[in-house]
Amino acid sequence: MSSALGKDLLGLEPLSAEQIKLILDTAEPFKAISERAIKKVPTLRGSTIVNLFFENSTRTRISFEFAEKRLSADPVNVSAAGSSVSKGETLVDTARNLEAMRIDMVVIRHGSSGAAQFLAERIKSNVINAGDGMHEHPTQGLLDLLTLRDHFGDLAGKRVCICGDVLHSRVARSNIWGLRKVGAEVAVCGPRSLLPSAIEELGVTVFDHIEDAIEWADALNVLRLQIERMTGGYIPSLREYNRVFGVTRDRLARAPRDVLILHPGPMNRGVEIDSDVADGEHSVILDQVTNGIAVRMAVLYLLAGGNPALAESAKAAAR
């Protein structure tokens, strides 16, 4: 059966506003399943899902595994280190061997931009992009949208500023596509060395000073400085970065309104965000993590051909 999302979820750029809304609406009833003593519904019983992670992950890998188990699918976790990838096997050969074992879906995280699409074009199973290089991280973008929607309701006209290392960030790209499609106003703020050239062409405003971004925004999505992807010379030092661009309590105290604080994690406390902001009253960072499971349940369910109305019945069946 063809799904409302097509065969794969590779990014938010190819999705329509209606498809994004469908995923968020489908996630709503799935939230309740994680609050139950028995956190399981039979929706994907019999489905086998491979979580193929070629890069480290805490939140995304565990969140997908919880989502799969809560829908009664059978997950199998494969990492580069423990597999024949470490002996030189190609991505496609690995995936084709997994398909020969009759799997249904692959969730892939890979260091190369475009890896998820490359795989999706070569295997029959559904492919979900769990982060590919500096390209997209669609389920992170969706869980950010769900968290913002929980707080603000309709996101049309809401102002969200993505702060920090936009250059290396797949989260930034998925947020920009997703937020713009649902009608939010989007800005970016960071040192010019960490902003992609011609970023304005994506329809975002650019702030060079974090104080101006805070004055403008309803919400800040603060990005991790991806030090491991920096080949040198992007910033003078971490201390200097915090001094000029850090999201601090003093800076937020001068804002004309309460500013909601998001961060996709993992955080560099004391660099892009101070601890008293990350743990403060306007932070929804852990709500993002909780919402990640519901969003991933919705994506798995919809790609499997699920009827959104049945998500409600799945919840009812679990009562």
Ligand code: CP
């Ligand atoms: N937000 C995010 O992708 O975190 P992980 O790298 O821990 O999965």
